[in-house]
Amino acid sequence: MQDTAQMSATTCKAWLLPTGSIHVAIGEFELVHIIAGWQRYMPVPRSPVWCHHVFLWQGRLLPLFDLETYINPAQVKVRTSFSNTRDIVGVIAYENQHREIQYGGLKLNAPPVIRVVSDDEICDYPMAYSGWDKIALSCFEDPDLGPVPILDIQRIFCAGSQATATTTDSADRQP
């Protein structure tokens, strides 16, 4: 009964994703697969520093999005070689503008955990990055982690979200 009471209209389950210096969250059903272990990622020349590699997943070609690099692009040197990383990758499902289900990879540095999020935990975005309103839907306060932005997956993986699309040459133009 207690579990049922907790799952009221003001709560939902979310995955907490450690992406480097910050945790972000996505909805319970947006995370469809966790790749942990050996995986080969191919660099794509002149693609954005935060989304510079592609990989194969179940016969599909997926981009690998590095949120830590997106937030701090100037601190990163692009790896132009194939990488066989031990990073954990979360495969995330989202709807594109045509309401088709698409998938993308999000680079993680630890396994995700799931928790219940309540509406009364809403808070302001972390101060360290000023662009959360462009890539997140909302934010909640976790007692251990502090503010946790809830990612807007569609805006991250769809072209329109990055109108100032920058490449390895122009990280300083990142929004």
Add this chain to the structure above:
Amino acid sequence: MNPETNTPPKETVPDFVKLALGKTRILLPGREIMSIEPILNINLTHEDNGNFNHITMNGTKIPVYAFDEDLRLVSVKDGCHQFCVFLDDGQDRIGILCDDGGKVTLDDIKLHQLPACMLSTDTAVQNIAVSNNHLYCVSNITNLLQLIKNSSFD
């Protein structure tokens, strides 16, 4: 000669030419390849008013460019490249210096669009080819010329 049909074997048309630029491998359509020449066989002339080189072929100047492995235009330095791949799409002719270049015929190849979040105005890669679980960046002379037009030399 095929002994069963008594007909000469068909010439194999390569699907792609694979360029090696450092650790980067780029596929170019075989139909756009004019020739692949060892660098020792060509006589590069430096343009005084630019950072590129050219060769003269049948009285026509063909510009020759060099890229690093992130497809940034770089100045040509002696001894840095082994081959020059000459491309011709019927309108333009260019040469691309590379570390290695060769014709490849890939089995069961599938071309994917570059994911939307990776597109930018200054990438020459529009497709990713998948063949036998191997991934390749795919470009062509049109996209390379656009990249050259938008590029500055490092």
